[in-house]
Amino acid sequence: MNASDILDSRRSWLRLAIALTASVVGSAGLWSIVVVMPAIEAEFGLTRAGTSAPFMLTMLGFAVGNLVIGRAVDRYGLSKALIVAAIVVAIAFSGAALAPSFLWLCVVQVIIGFAAAAGFAPVISDISHWFYKRRGIAVALAASGNYLAGAIWPIVLSGMMANDGWRAVYLTLAGLTVVIVIPLALLLREKLPEGAGAHAEAQATARTHGTGLSPRMLQALLALAGLSCCVAMSMPQVHIVSFCVDLGYGPAVGAEMLSLMLAGGVVSRLISGALADKLGGARTVLIGSALQCLALFLYLPFDGMVSLYIVSTIFGLSQGGIVPGYAIIIREYMPAREAGARVGFVMMMTVLGMALGGWMSGWIYDITGSYSAAFLNGIAWNGLNILIVLFVLMRSRARPTGAVPA
Template sequence: MDSTITDSSYSWTRLALTLLVGTVINAGMWAIIVIMPAVEAEFGGTRAMASLPYTATMIGFATGNYVIGRAVDRFGITLSLIIAAVVTALGFGLATFSTSLVMLSVAQLIVGFASAVGFGPLIADISHWFVRRRGIAVAVAASGNYLSGAIWPIVSAGLLENSGWRSVYFLMAAVTLAVVIPLAFALRRRVPEEAQAAANHASAINVQSVGLSPRALQYLLGAAGIGCCVAMSMPQVHIVALCVGLGFGPAVGAQMLSLMLLGGVASRIVSGLLADRLGGVRTLLIGSCLQCLALFLYLPAGGMVSLYLVSLVFGLSQGGIVPSYALIVREYMPAREAGARVGFVMMTTILGMALGGWLSGVIYDISGSYTLAFVNGIVWNGANIAIMLWLLSRSKPRTPVAVPA
């Protein structure tokens, strides 16, 4: 018999199921990247036009984090997951009937919106079940997103080559329904009221020490999220293009991106362990400083070996940043609003990625080089560091106590 509700054997089992759900349903975010070359070949148009479905996916994913997060607060994760899985599958199915990039973009907007349940909302849900080990739990849950991006392209590569991208989407729709819906029922247990009450008490003390309302702190974290993710997007979005420009080819750039993602998974786990000792603000500040250092290292890197090394360093530096926002939300904001609050901050980080990817392209078009784009990322990263230093100087968060079963 577990002595507590939180950090119990059930909590760890639930975390394992959460990671599996996230790895499957987050495929909706990465699907369009997998099929983009085939889509461009089929529908034609410019590179910018072929990128519209990806942009629509990210808009949907950002919005879904907030909207579905609010739904989780009200209806629980089980119903939210079931509806999201069905809608994701319908989006995949609609995409297979696309006869134009516009129609595909609409389908991808739906896919991105519904599959967002596997990121912020799922992270918020698992955070209720841990206190002492909340950092590592959130980190593991957030890793489902990166694992999905690392696994799905490999799994679908053969089918894509032999049967086309529509077969890949049919497979993704079938797997989403077959895996996510049964697991959603396995997650139907709700956190008892006394556990939420203890967490609400601790967060109220923390936010009072900062001198901000929960809403104001949420917006401050949103601004910080935009800053760090504008910086983060430069290597993640443009590393392939950078390698092509240097004459290394797209395959080398894709390998560097995979190296970043795998490094990001490792970084998330280590950051989660660190957060259990230092708290979310300190952990985020460390990750942000390391990311800024990695961006500086990109400036002199021009050879293939140096770019591989710096890309690995970048991945190992930044992976724990985004999950740390969820920890800060739980440390400073009411538990009953975790889905909406975490979803909002996750939404701003995704919008930061979208903004940063666009800004880097504009800077490259103007300057003919990615050097100033990296400098732009460093400046935005500096703004994030400044916000975290201010928040750290204002308060010392207290951890909610575990509640007896």
């Protein structure tokens, strides 16, 4: 098999399946904190903004982890990164389960978020090298690990939390991470042959020159776009459980809505990945961002249980493809050898947007006594994202290169 023949091959798809499974398990810590937020609020006597702090800190750790581990993958490979991360997150879960204070829990959540990042940007970056014609759908699948985790774990963990408490949930996750992620990581030791992506690299260089933007400027624009879209995205994702508790529906209903939202996000990512293979990353992100903004508007007039189930599903189906779209843009416009660091940086900014938005929504709730203003805040940030992506797209169209996405 020639070096180029390995791209889009059975080996590529098998690698994707293994990495995706590891990501689903390794990302559990991102969503466990959302499920246990009401229990933590009651145990430690917190305000809603205070309850949002552990999630915000988890996202901060996750953000830095995407950058640091992304760079490590460029140098050491995905397998080693996943193994080290699995050990760290298991120790952190155990430490959280023994937390004697809220401050202790907050500190440990930073570590959980940092290690969980190994299943996001590093996996996306690694898988992007193994595909060319089907890179869009492959990246979308790789990016779906944390959403699949969000669709699966809230339902699984909510029952365990009701029976055994949130500390038992964390101890269980510690064991599962070690038992499942490490063996899967050992199957990912193969390296991509040199020269396999030479044609893709040449097209990326042509597209970069075509925009008239330096790679650093394009990365900065994508980072700001990622931050703004995820501030908007975080409002429903972080606060849907608490929102449902306020409305009298209970945390279990909120957890189901979160699962529906994230399951819809998985479907959205797959559809967006297929679109990206036809339209390119920038157009795909623009479509997703516009649909997300529309879905956020729908939360304002509807607060009945049935309508919230429907709106949450619509929201998930709208926004899932936005974040992986940034990774596709990076691989379309920037050098492959820098993919881990550049994808990691932009993914870090999207996670910072989730952290900022999650905290900001709780803060706005404490000031106003409702989530209406928080939804409007998200809509405003979403508008900024749309403007940035439009700018990048217009620059690309204004300076055609003749190169189109494969």
